[in-house]
Amino acid sequence: MANAIYNCNWELRNDIKFKKALVFMIQRSQKQQSLTAAGLTEVDFVNYVTDSKSVAAFNWLCFINLIVVEIFHASYVVVHRGDIGNAIIAAATVTTTFECLVRFYIIVFKKPIINDILFKIWQKFWPLSALSPMKAKTLTRKCYITLALTVGCYGPAIICNTIITLWPYLTHNGLVLKSVYPFQWNQTYIYETVYLWQYFTEWYILILVNTFDFFMIPVVMVCAVQYAVLQNVFKNILSKKSQRQRLVLFGRTISDREMVLRCLDQQRMLISICVQLEEVFRFAILFQFINSTAALCSSTVVLQVDSSQFMEMLTFAIAHMFQLFYYCFVGNELTIQSGNMAVAIYKCNWHLSDDTEFKKALILMIQRSQKPQTMTAAGVIDLNFVSYISGVCCWPDNEIWYLNVAGWFLFWNLLITEIFHAAYVFKNFKNIGDAVSAGATVTTTMEALVRLYIMLSKKELINTILVKVWKQFWPVDAVEAVKRTEVKRRGQIAVFLTTFFFICANISNSQITGLPYIRYHDMLLKSVFPFDWTKAYVYEIIYIWQYYSDWYVLFMITAFDFFFIALVAVCYLQFVIMQEVLRRILNDESRAQRRRIFGEMGDRITDKEMLLHCLEQHKLLIE
Numbered sequence: 001m002a003n004a005i006y007n008c009n010w011e012l013r014n015d016i017k018f019k020k021a022l023v024f025m026i027q028r029s030q031k032q033q034s035l036t037a038a039g040l041t042e043v044d045f046v047n048y049v050t051d052s053k054s055v056a057a058f059n060w061l062c063f064i065n066l067i068v069v070e071i072f073h074a075s076y077v078v079v080h081r082g083d084i085g086n087a088i089i090a091a092a093t094v095t096t097t098f099e100c101l102v103r104f105y106i107i108v109f110k111k112p113i114i115n116d117i118l119f120k121i122w123q124k125f126w127p128l129s130a131l132s133p134m135k136a137k138t139l140t141r142k143c144y145i146t147l148a149l150t151v152g153c154y155g156p157a158i159i160c161n162t163i164i165t166l167w168p169y170l171t172h173n174g175l176v177l178k179s180v181y182p183f184q185w186n187q188t189y190i191y192e193t194v195y196l197w198q199y200f201t202e203w204y205i206l207i208l209v210n211t212f213d214f215f216m217i218p219v220v221m222v223c224a225v226q227y228a229v230l231q232n233v234f235k236n237i238l239s240k241k242s243q244r245q246r247l248v249l250f251g252r253t254i255s256d257r258e259m260v261l262r263c264l265d266q267q268r269m270l271i272s273i274c275v276q277l278e279e280v281f282r283f284a285i286l287f288q289f290i291n292s293t294a295a296l297c298s299s300t301v302v303l304q305v306d307s308s309q310f311m312e313m314l315t316f317a318i319a320h321m322f323q324l325f326y327y328c329f330v331g332n333e334l335t336i337q338s339g340n341m342a343v344a345i346y347k348c349n350w351h352l353s354d355d356t357e358f359k360k361a362l363i364l365m366i367q368r369s370q371k372p373q374t375m376t377a378a379g380v381i382d383l384n385f386v387s388y389i390s391g392v393c394c395w396p397d398n399e400i401w402y403l404n405v406a407g408w409f410l411f412w413n414l415l416i417t418e419i420f421h422a423a424y425v426f427k428n429f430k431n432i433g434d435a436v437s438a439g440a441t442v443t444t445t446m447e448a449l450v451r452l453y454i455m456l457s458k459k460e461l462i463n464t465i466l467v468k469v470w471k472q473f474w475p476v477d478a479v480e481a482v483k484r485t486e487v488k489r490r491g492q493i494a495v496f497l498t499t500f501f502f503i504c505a506n507i508s509n510s511q512i513t514g515l516p517y518i519r520y521h522d523m524l525l526k527s528v529f530p531f532d533w534t535k536a537y538v539y540e541i542i543y544i545w546q547y548y549s550d551w552y553v554l555f556m557i558t559a560f561d562f563f564f565i566a567l568v569a570v571c572y573l574q575f576v577i578m579q580e581v582l583r584r585i586l587n588d589e590s591r592a593q594r595r596r597i598f599g600e601m602g603d604r605i606t607d608k609e610m611l612l613h614c615l616e617q618h619k620l621l622i623e
Contacts, residue, residue, distance in 0.1 A: 128229065153213070476577060
C-alpha cells in the first residue's frame with residue numbers, strides 16, 4: 001500500500017494538503033496488517049517455516065543423531081586402518097556424513113541471514129521482463145542449465161545410495177555404514193534396529209545434502225542473473241530503450257538521475273547479498289571441495305583394488321563430479337557477471353550527458369565494480385572453473401600463504417620421488433632393459449618438476465601475461481568471415497593435438513599405475529629405498545604414494561601443455577588479426593573493424609589514432 005501511494009505521481013500536483021494526507025497514509029501503511037495466532041505469531045509464509053519449540057527440539061535431535069552416527073562410523077576407519085580397502089570405502093561415507101553435519105549447522109544456525117537473503121530476492125530483484133526477449137531467453141537458459149546440473153547429481157546419488165543401503169542386508173547381513181559399537185550389533189533384533197536406524201539416517205543425509213544444493217546453487221545463479229539484468233539496464237540508461245525498462249521495473253517514468261540512484265541502490269544490495277552468501281556458505285564450500293576430492297580419490301583406489309564395488313563407486317564418483325562442477329559453475333558465473341558490470345557502466349553513452357554529478361556517480365560505480373564478487377572455500381580458493389580443472393594453487397590470483405606452501409610441498413614430494421626413482425637406474429645400470437624402462441619415467445618426473453617450478457616461481461609473470469591476453473587482445477571478429485574461419489580452424493587443430501596427447505597419456509598411465517599391483521605385486525615406479533618396502537602396510541603406503549604422484553605428474557604436464565600451447569596459439573592468432581587490421585587501415589572496411597574492436601567508440605577513432613593503437617598492440621605482443 002505504501003509503494004502504491006508513493007507511485008501516484010504526487011510530484012505533478014502542487015496541493016500541499018494533498019501531499020500531507022499522502023504522508024499520513026504512507027506512515028500508516030508502513031505498519032502492515034496481519035493475522036496472528038492469538039497474538040503469538042503471524043500467519044504468513046515466513047512463519048510457516050519458522051521454528052517452534054518442537055521443531056527446534058527435532059532439529060537438535062537430528063543433529064545429535066548425525067554426530068552419534070559419525071562417531072561410531074569414523075571409529076571403524078580408525079580401528080580397521082590396516083585394511084586399506086575397507087577403510088577407504090568407509091572413509092568415503094564418513095566425509096559425506098560430516099558434509100551433512102556442516103550443511104545442517106548452516107541451515108539451523110544461519111537461518112536469519114538466509115531469510116534476509118530470500119526476502120531481498122523476492123521483494124527487490126528486478127524481473128527478466130525488463131530485458132529484450134533474446135537476452136531474457138539466454139539468461140533463462142542458464143538457470144535451466146543450473147537446474148539440470150543439480151538434478152543430474154541427484155540421479156547417480158540415489159542409485160549409489162540405494163546400493164549402499166540395500167546391498168549389505170541382501171548379501172551378508174552387514175550394516176549400511178560400517179561402524180564399531182560397544183555391544184554385539186549382530187544379535188537378533190539389535191541388528192534389525194541398528195540397520196533401520198542407519199538406513200533412514202543415510203537417506204536423510206542424502207536428502208539434506210541435495211536439498212541444500214538445490215537451495216544454494218539457484219540462489220547464487222539468481223544473483224549472477226540479477227547482475228546481468230543490472231548491466232543491461234545501466235547500459236541503456238541514456239537511450240530510448242530505458243523508458244520501457246523503467247515502466248516495467250517501477251510502473252512509471254523516472255528521470256535519468258533517479259534511475260542512476262536506483263541502479264546504485266541495486267548494486268549495493270547485490271554486493272551485500274554476495275557478502276552474506278560468502279558468510280553463510282564459505283565453510284560448506286570448503287568441505288564440499290575436501291569431500292569431493294577425497295571421494296574421487298577413494299573411489300579411484302577402490303575401483304583399482306576391488307572390482308566388486310564397481311557400480312557403487314562409479315556412481316559415487318560421478319555424483320561428486322557433478323556436485324563439484326555445479327558449485328564451480330555458479331561461482332564462475334557470479335564472478336564473470338559482477339566483473340562485467342564495470343564494462344556495462346562504461347558503455348552507457350555517458351559522454352552524451354552534461355550532468356557532472358551523474359559522471360561522478362559513474363566513476364564510483366566503476367571503481368567498485370572492478371572488484372568482482374567471488375564465492376570462496378573459506379577464503380582458501382575461489383569458486384570457479386580454474387579451481388575445478390586444475391586445483392593447482394599457482395593458477396588463481398591468490399596470495400594466501402598456505403596455498404603456496406601446498407604447491408611447494410608437492411614440489412618437494414616429486415623431488416623425493418625422483419631421487420629414489422633415479423637411484424634405481426644408477427644401481428641397475430648394467431641391466432639395460434630395466435635401466436632404460438626406469439629412465440623413461442625418471443625423465444618424465446624431471447619434466448614435471450621443471451613445469452611445477454615454473455608455475456610456482458614464475459606465477460607473477462604468468463598472471464601478468466594472462467591479464468594482458470584477457471583484457472587487451474583484440475577479438476577474432478575483427479577479421480573477415482573467411483579469414484576468421486581459417487584462424488579458428490588453426491586454434492581447433494592446436495586443441496585437438498593437445499587433447500589427443502592427453503588421451504594417449506591417460507591410457508598409458510592407467511597401465512603403468514595398475515599393472516604392477518594387479519600382476520606382480522611390485523612398485524609402480526621402480527625405486528631404491530633405505531628400508532624393506534615389501535613388508536605389509538609399508539608396501540601399500542608407498543604404492544599409494546607413488547600412485548597419486550604419478551597421476552599428479554601426468555596432470556601437471558598435460559595442464560602445463562594445455563596452457564602453454566593455447567597461449568602461444570592465441571598470440572599467433574593475435575598477430576594474424578593485427579596484420580588484417582593494418583592491411584585495411586586506410587580502407588572503408590577499417591570502420592567496421594574499429595567498431596568490432598572498440599565498440600561504439602570505434603566510429604570516432606581517426607586513421608592516425610588507429611595507427612597508434614596498432615603500434616601499442618604490436619609492442620604488447622612483442623613483450
